[in-house]
Amino acid sequence: MYAAKRSQSGYEVYSDTQEQSTRADLAFKSELLQAINRDELVLYFQPKIELGTSKVTSVEALVRWQHPQRGFLSPDLFVPMAEQTGLIDQLTVWVLKKAMLQCTEFNNAGMDITVAVNLSARSLHDFRLPGEIARMLFEGKIRPSMLVLEITESAVMSNPAEALEVLQILDKMGVSLSIDDFGTGYSSLAYLTKLPVDEIKIDKSFVLEMVLEKHAAVIVRSTIELGHNLGKKVVAEGVETREIWNLLSALGCDTAQGYYMSKPLPADKLMQWLRESQWKVTG
Numbered sequence: 001m002y003a004a005k006r007s008q009s010g011y012e013v014y015s016d017t018q019e020q021s022t023r024a025d026l027a028f029k030s031e032l033l034q035a036i037n038r039d040e041l042v043l044y045f046q047p048k049i050e051l052g053t054s055k056v057t058s059v060e061a062l063v064r065w066q067h068p069q070r071g072f073l074s075p076d077l078f079v080p081m082a083e084q085t086g087l088i089d090q091l092t093v094w095v096l097k098k099a100m101l102q103c104t105e106f107n108n109a110g111m112d113i114t115v116a117v118n119l120s121a122r123s124l125h126d127f128r129l130p131g132e133i134a135r136m137l138f139e140g141k142i143r144p145s146m147l148v149l150e151i152t153e154s155a156v157m158s159n160p161a162e163a164l165e166v167l168q169i170l171d172k173m174g175v176s177l178s179i180d181d182f183g184t185g186y187s188s189l190a191y192l193t194k195l196p197v198d199e200i201k202i203d204k205s206f207v208l209e210m211v212l213e214k215h216a217a218v219i220v221r222s223t224i225e226l227g228h229n230l231g232k233k234v235v236a237e238g239v240e241t242r243e244i245w246n247l248l249s250a251l252g253c254d255t256a257q258g259y260y261m262s263k264p265l266p267a268d269k270l271m272q273w274l275r276e277s278q279w280k281v282t283g
């Protein structure tokens with residue numbers, strides 16, 4: 001039944017391999033559930049830096065799994081499976097909780113830095129999520145604007161009407177919204193302009209290529225212009241070199257994120273980086 005629902009064809013023919021993968025799915029599901037409950041997941045944070053001032057304005061929370069047998073796993077190896085097996089809701093709540101703890105830590109240290117969390121497509125169709133986020137913000141005494149939610153354009157387009165409704169609720173709550181991987185989905189530009197988002201993030205594939213490939217540079221330049229004309233901040237991810245930083249700066253891009261400034265870091269290393277690096281935290 002689940003396979004049929006997933007394929008969206010309404011039916012699915014039984015096969016042996018499917019049985020094996022179902023068993024593997026179940027094993028994975030119980031392992032991941034344990035990982036969430038036993039805190040085997042780890043949150044890393046990558047700074048986003050304002051190009052004009054070199055000031056750190058935000059950090060993006062990126063989840064990893066310290067698996068007891070398989071070692072350190074990147075999110076690409078388990079987030080898609082979490083989405084398929086329905087565990088993504090629990091994972092998202094876990095990430096939000098940890099991200100909000102980080103918000104409190106910034107606040108206590110007098111650092112004016114927002115924390116961004118990635119939402120999956122499923123979360124955008126979960127009408128309980130805004131209430132849950134509101135409760136977590138209230139309990140953590142965190143200003144809603146200190147939380148940024150990153151959503152991909154393909155997640156929005158999987159059910160635009162429903163996604164818009166959830167996004168409008170989150171926007172009214174005062175949470176900031178960001179469109180991730182901009183330029184990679186096949187979405188309607190007209191529709192995207194209707195979304196109550198504050199920021200768009202140019203996908204790293206274009207940013208990485210912009211010094212090598214003319215077309216990528218054109219996409220980056222046009223996206224910055226488009227974003228600004230729509231009154232949105234523009235973030236470039238995948239900034240790996242000083243050359244790319246300088247180019248983005250010349251193009252008037254607002255914010256940069258990438259290995260040139262810092263890789264994603266665990267919370268303690270992040271705090272050390274914020275204290276010691278050349279990038280400014282306040283001022």
Ligand code: C2E
Nearest residue numbers: 062063074075076079095118119120238239240257258259
């Ligand atoms: P994303 O949201 O597009 O995150 C950016 C990815 O680019 C991260 O990979 C980051 O480490 C990587 N990156 C950052 N700077 C650079 C750079 O300069 N060069 C290159 N080549 N890569 C860079 P990561 O951490 O492996 O995450 C992969 C994806 O997994 C994320 O892509 C996001 O879609 C998903 N993900 C991560 N954490 C979560 C989460 O908590 N919830 C959900 N739903 N998805 C998550």
Ligand code: CA
Nearest residue numbers: 060118150180
């Ligand atoms: Ca993201």
Ligand code: CA
Nearest residue numbers: 180181203237
């Ligand atoms: Ca991205």
